[in-house]
Amino acid sequence: MSKWGKRKEEYDRDDDSDGDGESPVKKKTKKKFVSDDTSTIEICEISKTRKVSVRMWQGKIFVDIREFYIKDGKQLPGKKGISLSLDQWEVLRNHIDEVDKEIP
Template sequence: MPKNKHSKKDDTSDSDSGPDDRGPIAPAKKAKIQSKGSGDNDDNSWDLGKNRFVKLTEFKGKWYVNIREFYNADGELRPGKKGIMLTMEQWHKFKEVVPELEDAIKRNV
């Protein structure tokens, strides 16, 4: 009977994606964000730390809030598979539940 290479206990990732979306590991250095597509503007990007960013992006004429983990490829940060892109409707619903989320965090953390 074959054994699994990884067990749930061995997984140290704080994301729900697998290892296939992790980029190559490079020495730590100041890297610029490089992403394909909609001519990103640094005014519409916010660093959350640990190579995670929130970006306001336009795609096919619609605006989205993109929360994504990036990886370092040859000194440039590239978008990975880990993340979520919210429509404006989803973003507004999310903002509505933030106060309840804050209360739950205060009670539980």
């Protein structure tokens, strides 16, 4: 059992997003990035304003690539970013070699 409480395979089949690369919830209300329902593990900082993290949201795991901004001395998540479900992450991961071949 993983640190998330379920094996990865159990989450793979739970994804009900529509595959458009956006978060499954599309509300216009402002919400905080981290809530009681969310746990986030920062993986790396790919630039001063961009981070990659793995997070659990509503019982599902997502790979999150997001821009951050600074307000009142605090680094906060911005609107620009993408949350990939585990299925979407796996598709991207399986095509990394193809992307690398196209980069001169």
